[in-house]
């Protein structure tokens with residue numbers, strides 16, 4: 001195993017800062033003796049809803065299940081079509097397939113890596129039941145035109161905000177712009193738990209009610225089941241940990257923004273294209289993704305020099321063997337395919353030091369003989 005000089009994401013450092021509070025929160029849960037659907041979850045849901053400025057947050061077991069349960073809650077059924085981006089984490093697609101629906105892809109905007117609304121109208125069919133824009137790497141999808149198209153087609157918009165805690169679009173938080181927003185608390189996310197976790201944010205009372213039923217076997221009260229449901233709850237320990245971390249999210253995102261700015265300053269060379277952030281949004285810098293000439297060689301070079309970069313995502317969803325039956329081919333989504341060949345995520349986490357960023361930048365400059 002490589003001993004990294006700079007890790008892509010170091011969770012231990014992140015945890016160290018809050019260890020006494022995290023241990024106290026765990027102790028409180030363990031001593032109280034309520035481990036599922038208890039007061040920690042209720043309070044976390046209220047606190048996250050307050051931060052986001054939405055009426056409801058419903059905690060569930062993962063980001064994937066946040067998406068799947070929301071698709072079910074808005075009425076998506078087997079055989080329906082759900083439009084999304086081919087350039088996303090596989091769970092976006094897994095959630096659509098889990099509920100028996102068919103993913104229909106729309107190519108991305110090459111600057112934000114998110115679903116390009118210009119191609120959206122051509123993808124609509126009479127079987128389309130929902131649109132799932134993905135706020136990838138912390139950049140927001142162009143929600144205004146997407147919502148406009150969805151409104152005229154009377155379709156719900158379910159935001160995949162798994163990578164966008166604290167990102168803003170037109171001043172409002174990602175995950176609060178559409179019918180519902182789905183979050184993941186996978187440990188590496190900007191707001192991460194110590195295991196799996198997820199949540200759905202929505203302003204719609206009926207949708208929140210259905211989600212609460214769906215996550216708990218469809219039961220409205222003990223042993224009284226009113227719809228066919230699942231087991232998908234955010235547990236008390238994870239909710240307690242998330243309550244400790246939530247008040248720090250904004251500060252951590254600001255630290256990420258400073259690191260992003262430093263990368264931009266230290267790596268002003270033509271071989272590296274930096275993220276172009278549209279003026280109407282504020283990303284949470286979940287990842288710092290450059291487009292690099294000779295990407296694979298650079299990645300290898302960084303690896304050999306102890307710097308852990310990563311490629312999110314090397315194969316777009318429409319070219320994944322698992323989804324071959326959907327019938328897509330190479331060339332169908334050129335922007336997603338070229339992004340897959342060029343993107344490289346540099347180390348990014350709030351505690352990354354200036355010296356570490358300087359080392360990453362100096363190593364990249366050396367690779368391109370720009371030192």
Ligand SMILES: Cc1ncc(COP(=O)(O)O)c(C=O)c1O
Nearest residue numbers: 062063064089091092162184186
């Ligand atoms: C864009 C995106 N969607 C959905 C998910 C699924 O989240 P989880 O891993 O919590 O199921 C993730 C995270 O892995 C993600 O990055």
